[in-house]
Amino acid sequence: MPKLILATRKSPLALAQTEMVAAHLHATLGVETEQLRIVTTGDKRLEWSLEERGGKGLFTHELEAALLRGEADVAVHSAKDLPGEMPDGLAVAGYLPRADARDVLVRRADVPVPQLIATGSPRRRLQLARLFPDVKFTEIRGNVDTRLRKIATDRLADATMLAAAGLARLGISEWPGLVFEPQPIDRFVPAVGQAAIAIQCREDRVKDFARVFDVATARAVAVERALQQALGGGCHTAFGAHVADTQLHLFHENTGWRAFPLDEGDFAAPATTAVRVLKSAGLMQ
Numbered sequence: 001m002p003k004l005i006l007a008t009r010k011s012p013l014a015l016a017q018t019e020m021v022a023a024h025l026h027a028t029l030g031v032e033t034e035q036l037r038i039v040t041t042g043d044k045r046l047e048w049s050l051e052e053r054g055g056k057g058l059f060t061h062e063l064e065a066a067l068l069r070g071e072a073d074v075a076v077h078s079a080k081d082l083p084g085e086m087p088d089g090l091a092v093a094g095y096l097p098r099a100d101a102r103d104v105l106v107r108r109a110d111v112p113v114p115q116l117i118a119t120g121s122p123r124r125r126l127q128l129a130r131l132f133p134d135v136k137f138t139e140i141r142g143n144v145d146t147r148l149r150k151i152a153t154d155r156l157a158d159a160t161m162l163a164a165a166g167l168a169r170l171g172i173s174e175w176p177g178l179v180f181e182p183q184p185i186d187r188f189v190p191a192v193g194q195a196a197i198a199i200q201c202r203e204d205r206v207k208d209f210a211r212v213f214d215v216a217t218a219r220a221v222a223v224e225r226a227l228q229q230a231l232g233g234g235c236h237t238a239f240g241a242h243v244a245d246t247q248l249h250l251f252h253e254n255t256g257w258r259a260f261p262l263d264e265g266d267f268a269a270p271a272t273t274a275v276r277v278l279k280s281a282g283l284m285q
Contacts, residue, residue, distance in 0.1 A: 001208070003032045007063040007072035010037045011143055016169045017197050018076045024096060025074075028212035036072045038062050064090055067202055074209070075200040078166075079193030079221055082200075084229040091203045094213025095221060099165035101195035101242055103188050105181040107159035108151060114158035118151065124161045126238040126253055127188050144170055152177040165195035186259065189240035189251035192224040219267045223248065226270035230278055248277060255281050 004025065008018040015037075022033040040062045063075040064087050079095060086092070103124065107114050117128055120139040128135055138157055140147050144166060150156045152175055164182055167173070174180065196217050201209060220243035227241045227250070238253035248260040258281055266273040278284035 001029055001031045003034060004073040005036050005071070006033050007036045007038055007066045007075040009040055009059060009063070013144060013166050013170055014076070014078075017078065020096060020169070021074070021076050021197060021199060024212070025209075029209075036066060038066060064200070067200065073201065073205065077198045077200060079196035079198040080163075080191040082193065082198055082225075084225065084232070086200075089203055090200055091206050093199045093201045093206050093209035095199065095217040096197040097214040098217040098220070099168060099195045100182075101190045101244075102164045102182045102185060103190060103194075104162050104164050104167060105159055105183060106148065106151065106162055106175070107179050107181065108155070109177055109179050111158040116157045116159075118147070118157035118160040121161070121191075122238040122253070123189075123191060123240045123251065127240075127251060128161070130256070131187070144172065148172070148175045148178065163190075163194055185242055185244060185249050187257060189249045189257065190242045192228045192239075192241050193221050194242065196221050219243075222270040223262070223267065223273055226274035227277065230271070230274040231283065250277065250281060252281065252283055255283065 006018055006022060008014050015035075018035060022035075025031050025033060040059050059081045060075075060077055060083065063072070063077065066072045067075050067090055068087065074093070082092070105114075114132065114135060116136050116138060117132075118138050118140040119125060119128070120141075125137050140150050140156060140160060142150070144162060147160055147162070151158075151160050167180070198221075199209060199213060223243050224241040228239070231237065231239060238251070240249075240251040242249045243262065246262045248262050250258045250260065260277050260280065262273070275284060
């Protein structure tokens, strides 16, 4: 197989994830890679509120366009950034093995109960409000280290929420003046696809890559994405879904936290499973 061009965002986390994909492709297919680094709309417009603009697609559109133009062979995404509907001609070839999917409350050490938390995610905001009834919210954009610095040094908020997987991939396990508190999944449900790295390609190339990626992660994320598509959920909806082994954890602004058992039949037919779960949760007629 000739050298592959990997489209990626330029953020430190995106580059770390792309290096992981490059290493995996080299180990499994013996193929060399090079990076096509792209600045996306979401990276450029730091003044935009993701809640107001709708974050889905803001970090993926330019990478997908590079695939469709033939400028790249593969695009590397955080799976949680992928919109529910994919452009015609593109598909997800697979995922690397999923990492720790928990969200982490990162708070100043001198504020045991945060009163002002920086997050623009409706999913995180509503779950945090259930844990801290008097909390207020603000929004801080930027790379992970920028957000940590704005909490610890600039004191723009008492705390923020970050993904455990992203912190681990950047090698960040501590920060001066901050405390890291991972939240259990049964009381703080992650975003669809959280902690999974998605490898996207043109539909005619899926067969070249699919066999080398993680089956268990693909099965889990397929169910989560089916729920997202059935609901039409995006960044405006307080919604989370996470499959852990044979347990589906669900959070929705209208139902709160729920859990549902899954069996092999559920993984074989994600769309049907999504309808069954949503009807059981009272979210679909």
